[in-house]
Amino acid sequence: MKKTRTFSALRTALTAATAAVLAISLAACSQTGGSTTAGTSASGDQTTFTYARSAAVTSLNLWTEITSNNAFAIDKIFEPLVSFDKDGKIIDWLAKSHKISDDGLTYTFTLRDGLKFSNGKNVTAEDAVFSIEQHQAEKDAALPLTADIASVTAPDEKTVEIKLNSPYTPLLAELANFSNGIVPKDFGGKSEADFFANPVGTGPFVVSKWDKSGDLTFTKNENYWQQGKPGITKLVYKLVEDGTQAVNQLKTGQVDGIEDPALENLDELENGNDTKVETAGSWVTHTFFFNTADEHFSDVHVRRALAYALNRSDVTKAVSFGHADTAKTVLPKAIEYSTQDSIEPVDNDLDKAKEELAQSKYPDGFDAKILLASGNNAYSQAAQLLQSAAAKIGVKLEIESVDIATFRSRFKAFDYQIMINSAQADYPDADSIIDFQADPDGFSKSYWTSYSNPEVTEELKKAQVTPDGDERAALYEKIQQTLADEVPYIPLYSPQIVKAVRKNVTGLEVLPNNSVRFQDVKIG
Amino acid sequence: MLLVLVLVTIGVFLIVRLVPGDPAQMVLGLKARPEQIADMHHRLGLDQSIGKQFTSFIGTLLATGDTGQSIAYNVSSRALVLSRLPVSLWLIGCSAVLVVAISLPLAMTAALHKGGWVDQLVRIVPTITLGMPEFWVGLVFVLLFAVTLKIFPVGGTQPGIDGMLYSMALPSLTIALAQTPFIVRSLRTRILEVLGADFVVTLRAAHLPERVIRRHVLRNALLPALQLYGMKISFLVGGTLVVEQVFGLKGVGSLLFSAITVRDFPLIQAIAIYCALGVVLISIIVEIAGGLIDYRVRGGLGGEARHQEAGGVA
Numbered sequence: 002m003k004k005t006r007t008f009s010a011l012r013t014a015l016t017a018a019t020a021a022v023l024a025i026s027l028a029a030c031s032q033t034g035g036s037t038t039a040g041t042s043a044s045g046d047q048t049t050f051t052y053a054r055s056a057a058v059t060s061l062n063l064w065t066e067i068t069s070n071n072a073f074a075i076d077k078i079f080e081p082l083v084s085f086d087k088d089g090k091i092i093d094w095l096a097k098s099h100k101i102s103d104d105g106l107t108y109t110f111t112l113r114d115g116l117k118f119s120n121g122k123n124v125t126a127e128d129a130v131f132s133i134e135q136h137q138a139e140k141d142a143a144l145p146l147t148a149d150i151a152s153v154t155a156p157d158e159k160t161v162e163i164k165l166n167s168p169y170t171p172l173l174a175e176l177a178n179f180s181n182g183i184v185p186k187d188f189g190g191k192s193e194a195d196f197f198a199n200p201v202g203t204g205p206f207v208v209s210k211w212d213k214s215g216d217l218t219f220t221k222n223e224n225y226w227q228q229g230k231p232g233i234t235k236l237v238y239k240l241v242e243d244g245t246q247a248v249n250q251l252k253t254g255q256v257d258g259i260e261d262p263a264l265e266n267l268d269e270l271e272n273g274n275d276t277k278v279e280t281a282g283s284w285v286t287h288t289f290f291f292n293t294a295d296e297h298f299s300d301v302h303v304r305r306a307l308a309y310a311l312n313r314s315d316v317t318k319a320v321s322f323g324h325a326d327t328a329k330t331v332l333p334k335a336i337e338y339s340t341q342d343s344i345e346p347v348d349n350d351l352d353k354a355k356e357e358l359a360q361s362k363y364p365d366g367f368d369a370k371i372l373l374a375s376g377n378n379a380y381s382q383a384a385q386l387l388q389s390a391a392a393k394i395g396v397k398l399e400i401e402s403v404d405i406a407t408f409r410s411r412f413k414a415f416d417y418q419i420m421i422n423s424a425q426a427d428y429p430d431a432d433s434i435i436d437f438q439a440d441p442d443g444f445s446k447s448y449w450t451s452y453s454n455p456e457v458t459e460e461l462k463k464a465q466v467t468p469d470g471d472e473r474a475a476l477y478e479k480i481q482q483t484l485a486d487e488v489p490y491i492p493l494y495s496p497q498i499v500k501a502v503r504k505n506v507t508g509l510e511v512l513p514n515n516s517v518r519f520q521d522v523k524i525g
Numbered sequence: 526m527l528l529v530l531v532l533v534t535i536g537v538f539l540i541v542r543l544v545p546g547d548p549a550q551m552v553l554g555l556k557a558r559p560e561q562i563a564d565m566h567h568r569l570g571l572d573q574s575i576g577k578q579f580t581s582f583i584g585t586l587l588a589t590g591d592t593g594q595s596i597a598y599n600v601s602s603r604a605l606v607l608s609r610l611p612v613s614l615w616l617i618g619c620s621a622v623l624v625v626a627i628s629l630p631l632a633m634t635a636a637l638h639k640g641g642w643v644d645q646l647v648r649i650v651p652t653i654t655l656g657m658p659e660f661w662v663g664l665v666f667v668l669l670f671a672v673t674l675k676i677f678p679v680g681g682t683q684p685g686i687d688g689m690l691y692s693m694a695l696p697s698l699t700i701a702l703a704q705t706p707f708i709v710r711s712l713r714t715r716i717l718e719v720l721g722a723d724f725v726v727t728l729r730a731a732h733l734p735e736r737v738i739r740r741h742v743l744r745n746a747l748l749p750a751l752q753l754y755g756m757k758i759s760f761l762v763g764g765t766l767v768v769e770q771v772f773g774l775k776g777v778g779s780l781l782f783s784a785i786t787v788r789d790f791p792l793i794q795a796i797a798i799y800c801a802l803g804v805v806l807i808s809i810i811v812e813i814a815g816g817l818i819d820y821r822v823r824g825g826l827g828g829e830a831r832h833q834e835a836g837g838v839a
Contacts, residue, residue: 056783059598067554141561143554213598214605215775241680242783245664246773249672249679406546406788413550427556437556444558 048524049235050506053247053256057240058217061208062197063182064136067143067427072179073260073516074217074238078119079182079202082110082129082161083173087281089335089429089513091177095124095203095226096161105168105468108176110161117224118185119207126155131186133163144180144427148172168466170473174430179516205231205520215240231520232508251276251501257524258502258509260517264322264379270501277504280497281511282335284426284434286328287379289371289387289491294451295418297369302361303396304488308347309354310390317494319386320379324499328492330481331424331438335495335513337469338431338477346485354394366395372417373400374408380421383493387419412449424448424492429513431477435461439484452489526805533801534586534794538579541790548596551787569596571790582794592798593791597784602795606777610799612682613776615689616769617761619697620704624757627705632712632750639717647713651706659764663699663771670695680773696772700764704757712750719746744818751818755811762800 056070063075084094093099096110116124133153137146148169154162165172175181183203188196200208203226206219219236239256241247248266250256252275262270262278270276291298298304317327329346332339358364371384381402388398398419403411412420426433437445439461441453457480464476484490498515508521549565550557566572570581585591595602635644654662671679682692719725719742728738766778773779777796784792 057598067556068552141564143557143561212608213600214595214608214780239681240775241773242779243680243770243773246667246680246771249667250681250773252672253675253679255679255681404546405786406548406551407544409550409555410545410547422555425555445556 047235048233049237050233050258050519050522050524051237051239051256052258052260053239053241053250054260055242055244055247057214058211058238059213060197061200063180064139065141065143069515075182076179076204076516077206077219077236077519078200078204078208079179079184080204081177081179081181081183083177085177085429085512087510087512089282089284089337091173091429095183099173101173105170105466106165108163108172112159112161113226116203116226118201118203119222119224120189120201121224122185122189124183124203125158126161128186129161129183130155132183133181135184136181142180144178146172146175146181148175168468170465170468171428171430171432174428174433178428206236225520227520232523233519236519251503254503257506258500260500262499262501264320264324264496267322267324267499267501275504276501279500279502279509279511280324281513282333283495283498283515284333284335284429284513286331286333286424286492286495287383288422288424288493290420290422290448290450291489292415292418292450293489294415297363297367298418300361300363301487302357303363305347306354306357306361306394307387307391307396308488308491309350309357310394311387311491312349312390313491313493316383316386320382321494321496325494325496328495329485331484331490331492332431332434332477332481333426333495336426336429336431336434338474340478340481344481344485347488351393358394358396366397368397368399369418370399370401372408372411372420373402374405375402376405383421415449415451427514432461432465435464435477435480438490439480447489450489454483454487457483526809529805530798530801534798537794537797538582541788541793542575546788548788548790552597592795595789595792597787597789597792602792605780605792606795606799609775609777609780612774613765613769613778615693616696616700616765616774616776617758619690619693620700620761621758623697623701624704624708624754627701628708628712632709632716635709635713636716636720647709651710654702655706659699659703660767660771662702663696663768666695666699667772682774696768696774699768700761703764704761707757708750708754711753712746715746715749748815748818751811751815755808758807762803
């Protein structure tokens with residue numbers, strides 16, 4: 002009894018502590034009214050769209066940036082003369098029309114009428130000339146124009162003329178890239194650094210608040226050339242690094258959309274009460290790459306043996322949850338000249354796999370390693386499937402999983418045997434992929450595979466100068482067949498581009514480069 | 526204490542450079558050309574020897590207190606850490622308060638009714654909660670209280686003090702649950718010990734007023750728990766990393782996470798140095814608090830001298 006009384010003071014403390022907990026819960030409960038649905042706040046004619054993204058916007062310089070965290074903010078602010086639609090088809094954008102001369106040396110663009118920058122100033126051909134020239138002069142350009150450009154001129158206020166020294170067919174597609182957006186001549190009198198800290202463009206949105214390690218808030222460009230658009234007044238790029246967190250925020254309405262929902266979450270988001278998904282075909286192919294400088298994988302029979310041993314559609318089924326196409330060729334279907342529908346790949350034939358290995362330098366099998374970046378479930382599943390496929394023909398593969406930074410340093414130093422990585426087109430032309438993955442003279446040495454076939458190299462150079470049409474199609478068909486037969490890499494699957502949004506969101510246009518257009522978006 | 530800071534500074538500087546991975550390749554993207562990468566290395570001074578890089582880093586740190594420009598975000602790393610600090614401090618603060626609010630009543634009830642059902646509970650439950658990783662507890666909380674019951678937000682922070690408390694409820698509870706078991710058990714054991722201690726018997730025998738006895742019992746029981754608590758707060762700083770990630774909180778922990786992913790050397794160094802500083806400050810504060818509770822600690826360990834050292838570091 003006495004002991005109990007001794008601690009009556011402690012009991013008072015206990016009561017105080019309980020009160021503190023209660024106070025916190027009360028503060029919590031008093032909040033539950035409306036804050037959980039903070040994402041979509043529609044007061045008056047103010048509509049905000051909150052978009053969850055996994056990385057912050059760190060720079061808005063359209064010439065030096067390439068990573069998607071920055072690129073897909075830049076393309077809301079700056080727009081090019083031509084662009085592309087949902088299917089990757091090139092369309093006129095700031096230009097109302099364009100013309101390519103028969104010799105392929107002169108490109109003429111006519112600007113739309115009434116084009117204005119977000120500060121209200123008119124857009125003239127001089128602005129376009131300045132923009133392209135600045136891009137060419139930028140020595141750290143991430144996506145430099147590769148055409149041999151002789152001159153860029155403005156014959157009159159509405160006309161932009163690009164003259165080439167030699168024909169280069171991918172130019173139009175390259176110009177559709179966000180990095181060829183139009184900026185005001187001389188940055189409107191500002192320094193380059195000041196300009197990109199507070200950029201002025203023709204795009205549907207203007208930067209209003211920007212935390213380089215956090216969120217970016219856009220407001221509607223009141224001078225946008227598409228009349229009455231955009232439909233939303235505010236666009237928030239909200240940094241949500243964790244994928245599960247983003248999915249849960251979407252479910253409860255804390256955000257209105259997710260940029261990169263994981264494939265494994267799509268089923269639940271597609272069938273959710275409050276959520277849905279929007280898709281488009283993509284320019285990405287997830288691929289096994291062989292280091293053809295490696296003693297084992299320099300042997301074409303070894304590579305063919307592994308490709309025959311593997312069943313690609315099994316990989317697609319295992320990792321894509323119904324949101325990917327099995328890749329049969331290096332060019333994804335959403336890129337023109339892809340032979341995805343007609344080609345016969347080296348795939349899924351165990352007998353032939355054994356035959357190929359018997360013809361190789363290693364008829365009794367060998368040991369090798371698959372290098373992959375950790376944290377990607379799909380990649381590690383694909384690697385396991387290749388591992389078990391290879392085991393059937395006596396090739397023992399070990400999976401080596403390292404963090405992404407280590408992974409990059411390793412494969413860029415050609416320090417790997419097999420790796421899994423994504424192959425991606427930057428602009429809608431076959432050359433964007435073929436040149437990067439099959440030209441041994443390029444800095445990437447055929448996507449770090451060291452693959453070299455002089456015939457392919459010659460054909461791809463020829464395709465660069467051949468105008469669009471049957472002849473170009475035939476060249477790319479031949480290249481794709483050779484690459485499929487010699488297997489410097491095994492294209493596995495092309496995932497759909499998928500965005501998850503709240504059910505009340507309409508008008509989101511999903512693009513094959515993984516970006517989206519917000520100008521037609523409406524909420525509710 | 527100063528030695529800790531020096532060792533952390535040197536250690537982190539070396540470790541980030543010895544592990545494979547190149548910030549330029551992470552920032553410039555997959556298709557960066559070798560010229561671009563070389564250019565960036567030159568701009569960042571990464572083409573110099575490690576010795577030279579270290580002297581220039583230390584030089585700037587000592588001269589201006591600046592830890593350099595973040596590579597990924599292209600802003601001052603110190604400013605970045607400071608801008609992320611409030612969220613982390615809120616999280617650590619709320620967790621610390623919750624740990625006390627949960628442990629104190631539990632430990633006392635358990636000790637006062639030794640062998641009772643609360644006591645049994647306090648003995649069994651922690652062995653279960655200790656086995657549950659924080660990220661998992663966090664996910665379960667989000668699914669239960671935010672997605673299903675919609676009582677709390679899924680993640681992120683909301684403006685205002687009440688908004689902050691509201692946003693911190695689930696994440697700080699997640700952290701508190703992981704830390705509480707240690708404190709409860711140590712406090713319970715301690716209270717039991719003190720209740721049976723000779724001095725309590727002596728004080729009683731001397732017929733001192735109950736309130737004096739109470740004060741002494743309380744002090745004696747709290748001191749070891751407080752020291753453990755101080756150590757646990759230091760662990761809290763590390764624990765926030767996972768929890769901030771799970772709850773989408775933009776604190777120092779999630780900043781460190783992305784800094785390591787892209788090998789943002791200056792930013793990793795800045796966070797490590799400031800965290801070390803924070804841990805050192807916390808242990809100093811805990812020692813001072815210990816001195817206030819127990820005079821022996823204040824005299825014996827020279828609280829005054831330590832206090833001055835803290836001033837020198839800051």
